[in-house]
Amino acid sequence: MSNIEVYRVTGDSPRWQKIAYDYIRLDSFVVGQGIPVELEFGHDGPEDDIHAVILLKEHKPVSGCRIAYHGGPKNGYAKIERVATVREQQRTGIGARMIAEAEKWIKENGYHHVLITSQDRSVGFYNAIGYETRSDEVYAQYFPEEAAQKKERVVEIAKERAEGKAGPLSFTCVLVEKYL
């Protein structure tokens, strides 16, 4: 894959790299999936704490994710979040390359256990790149609040679908896991 640049974005990275990641999220989630912009960005932590990976293709931002570390390297895990590829580059292999770059950075930080809470409609992507799908019981062990909310959402979404009212937020999350 030619003309690809990889950047590791942290608090003191140049502002354009943070804008590049926000652009990827805007294109993929907000415009592409119809996620309300205030929901997509409204829960972000302080910009100084960011650990994100972005890929540029011919100087244009195309794919990115961010990483949150929980616990220490030995017994903790890295959670990969907000994984996105811009619409015009989806299904070209760039997301797989981007996650491989995130995994490389995670390993350099001494972590070997990666968790991702995937949108149900994107699980196939993670399975294609070596992540195993875990049960809702395992999901609840790591993320009890989210798993409890999921139980309620499953019922609501079934109703939304039955009434023809399914919208951009009519999805649930599934835990996927990989040991590096």
Ligand SMILES: CC(C)(COP(=O)(O)OP(=O)(O)OC[C@H]1O[C@@H](n2cnc3c(N)ncnc32)[C@H](O)[C@@H]1OP(=O)(O)O)[C@@H](O)C(=O)NCCC(=O)NCCS
């Ligand atoms: C999901 C997403 C990040 C994948 O990125 P991408 O750059 O399109 O993925 P790639 O082209 O690298 O795909 C790698 C593999 O996963 C498969 N794949 C990609 N998206 C898939 C999906 N939604 N369902 C099933 N398989 C998928 C590809 O076919 C490919 O497999 P192959 O190598 O056997 O052909 C991207 O489609 C996206 O941004 N979607 C909208 C936002 C989103 O859903 N983000 C994830 C939230 S958890």
